[in-house]
Amino acid sequence: MTVPRGTKKTRNGEPMESPQFLIVDGTLVTLGSANQVIHDAFVAVESGKIRAFGDSRAVPADCREWPTLSAKGKVILPGFINAHTHLYSTFARGMSVHDPMTSFGEILERLWWRLDQTLTTDDIHYSALIALADCLRKGITTLFDHHSSPRCPRSSLDSIAEAFRKMSLRGCLCFEVTDRHGPEAALHGIEENRRFLEALNSKGGQEDLLTGMMGLHASFTLGPETLSLAIEAARQYAVGVHIHVAEGPEDVRDCEEKYGKTVVERLLHAGALGPRSILAHCVNISPSDIGILSDTGASVVLNPQSNMNNAVGRAPAHELLSRGVKVGLGSDGFNSGLARELQTLSLVTKHSLGDPRGISFDRLYQIAFANNAAIARRFFRHSVGEIAEGAPADLIFINYDPPTPLSTSNFMGHFLFGMAEGQVDTVFVGGKKLLQGGKLLHIDEEAMTRKSRELAGRLWDRF
Ligand SMILES: [Zn+2]
Known part of the structure; x- marks a missing residue:
C-alpha cells in the first residue's frame, strides 16, 4: 500500500x-x-x-x-459483534478454584462472585485490554460488556472505557447492579452507571466508540427497591437495562417464591422491558414469557458455550425467533469470538433435539449477523455489522x-x-488499521501481556 x-x-x-x-x-x-x-x-x-x-x-x-x-x-x-460478554473474566484463565462447583449457583458463589470482589482498577483495565486484543484477533470490532467489581465500583467503567479507546474498539458498557453486598453497595452500582451515562450525555449521548446502558445482575440478587431505582435511572438517561435472565434454575425458583412471577413477568411489571433492553440467556423461560418479549421488543442474547459449560441447558431459540423476538449472540466471557459460538449453537441444537436439522443456516445467519447488527444499531449511532x-x-x-x-x-x-x-x-x-498478519499494530502486546500476568498472579494470591 x-x-x-x-x-x-x-x-x-x-x-x-x-x-x-x-x-x-x-x-x-x-x-x-x-x-x-x-x-x-x-x-x-x-x-x-x-x-x-x-x-x-x-x-x-x-x-x-x-x-x-x-x-x-x-x-x-x-467486523463481528459480540452482544454479551464480561471482559473482567480474563484473569480467571488458569486460576484454581479449590471448592467444588456442583451447580450453577456454586459456580457463581465460588468463582465469579469471589473474583469480582478482588479486582482493582489496574486489574479491570488490563483484563479489558487483554480481552479486547483477543476480540481483534477473532474479528470482533463491537461488543457489549457487562462489568462487575462490587468492591471497586467508582470509575471502573472509565478504566474499561480507556481500554476501548486504546484498542480502538466499539463498546457498550455497563456496571452490574446487585444487592449481593447490601443496599449501600447496590446504590454505588447504580451511581457508577449514572456517572458514566452522565459523562456520555455531556458528549451527546455517546462517544465515537463508546455508549452505555444500565447493568443489572439478575432478578435473584435484586430486591424490589434496587430494581426500581435502577430502572428509574435507566429511564432518566433513555437507556435500557442489560441483565441476565433465567440463566439457571436459581433465578427462576427465587422469582416464583418471592414474587409469584416468572423473571420475565417481574421485569415487565417493573418497567424494565423495551427495545433498548438486552436479556442475556433466557434459558428457562415459558411460552408466555416469549410472548411478552415479542410484545415489548426486548432483545435476547444467546450464549450457548457458557450455558453448556455451566450445564444449565439451552435457550428456546426456535420458539423465540418464530415469535419475532430479536435474538442475538454473545459469548458471556467464555471466549471472545463469534465463530465458535455460532458453531456451538448449531451443534447443541442438533444434539439436544436429537434432530440433525437442528437450526437452519438462515436462522443462524439471522441471529449472529442480521440481529446482532440490528441490536447494535439500537445503541450505536453508527451502522455497524x-x-x-x-x-x-x-x-x-x-x-x-x-x-x-x-x-x-x-x-x-x-x-x-x-x-x-x-x-x-x-x-x-x-478506517484505522489495527491488526495485520494477525498482529496488533498499535499496542506493545508483549509488555501488555507481561503486566497482565503480573497483575493476575497477585489477584490469584488474594483470591
Ligand atoms: Zn453474562
Missing part, C-alpha cells in the same frame, strides 16, 4: 490510517439484512467510512488513484480462499465449516 504523506504510522512503521484508500482483489461478503457475496471486489474507504464497494471493474473514477491494499486470498467482511455505503469502515480480512464455489446462498456453509477456522489477518475500525 502506498503511504500518503501525513499518514499515521503503526509501531512497525506501517500505515495505520489513511484518509482515503482502496481495498482490492478480495472476496467481499457484505452481511447485513441482504447479504451479498462479490468476488474480485473493491471497497473504497474515505474518512473512516465506506464510500463505495462492488465489483472491481466498477471502481468510481475519482477513487482509482487512491492508495491500494490487496486482500488476495482473503474474505473481506464487516454490515458493509454499506456510509457505514463505518469496520472491516476484517479472513485468510480463506474458498476451495468450493462460494455464493450468497451457501455463505453459511463456508462460514461454519471453513471461514470460522480461518485466521483473521487484518482488522480496521473506523
Whole structure:
C-alpha cells in the first residue's frame, strides 16, 4: 500500500490510517439484512467510512488513484459483534478454584462472585485490554460488556472505557447492579452507571466508540427497591437495562417464591422491558414469557458455550425467533469470538433435539449477523455489522480462499465449516488499521501481556 504523506504510522512503521484508500482483489461478503457475496471486489474507504464497494471493474473514477491494499486470498467482511460478554473474566484463565462447583449457583458463589470482589482498577483495565486484543484477533470490532467489581465500583467503567479507546474498539458498557453486598453497595452500582451515562450525555449521548446502558445482575440478587431505582435511572438517561435472565434454575425458583412471577413477568411489571433492553440467556423461560418479549421488543442474547459449560441447558431459540423476538449472540466471557459460538449453537441444537436439522443456516445467519447488527444499531449511532455505503469502515480480512464455489446462498456453509477456522489477518475500525498478519499494530502486546500476568498472579494470591 502506498503511504500518503501525513499518514499515521503503526509501531512497525506501517500505515495505520489513511484518509482515503482502496481495498482490492478480495472476496467481499457484505452481511447485513441482504447479504451479498462479490468476488474480485473493491471497497473504497474515505474518512473512516465506506464510500463505495462492488465489483472491481466498477471502481468510481475519482477513487482509482487512491492508495491500494490487496486482500488476495482473503474474505473481506464487516467486523463481528459480540452482544454479551464480561471482559473482567480474563484473569480467571488458569486460576484454581479449590471448592467444588456442583451447580450453577456454586459456580457463581465460588468463582465469579469471589473474583469480582478482588479486582482493582489496574486489574479491570488490563483484563479489558487483554480481552479486547483477543476480540481483534477473532474479528470482533463491537461488543457489549457487562462489568462487575462490587468492591471497586467508582470509575471502573472509565478504566474499561480507556481500554476501548486504546484498542480502538466499539463498546457498550455497563456496571452490574446487585444487592449481593447490601443496599449501600447496590446504590454505588447504580451511581457508577449514572456517572458514566452522565459523562456520555455531556458528549451527546455517546462517544465515537463508546455508549452505555444500565447493568443489572439478575432478578435473584435484586430486591424490589434496587430494581426500581435502577430502572428509574435507566429511564432518566433513555437507556435500557442489560441483565441476565433465567440463566439457571436459581433465578427462576427465587422469582416464583418471592414474587409469584416468572423473571420475565417481574421485569415487565417493573418497567424494565423495551427495545433498548438486552436479556442475556433466557434459558428457562415459558411460552408466555416469549410472548411478552415479542410484545415489548426486548432483545435476547444467546450464549450457548457458557450455558453448556455451566450445564444449565439451552435457550428456546426456535420458539423465540418464530415469535419475532430479536435474538442475538454473545459469548458471556467464555471466549471472545463469534465463530465458535455460532458453531456451538448449531451443534447443541442438533444434539439436544436429537434432530440433525437442528437450526437452519438462515436462522443462524439471522441471529449472529442480521440481529446482532440490528441490536447494535439500537445503541450505536453508527451502522455497524454490515458493509454499506456510509457505514463505518469496520472491516476484517479472513485468510480463506474458498476451495468450493462460494455464493450468497451457501455463505453459511463456508462460514461454519471453513471461514470460522480461518485466521483473521487484518482488522480496521473506523478506517484505522489495527491488526495485520494477525498482529496488533498499535499496542506493545508483549509488555501488555507481561503486566497482565503480573497483575493476575497477585489477584490469584488474594483470591
Ligand atoms: Zn453474562
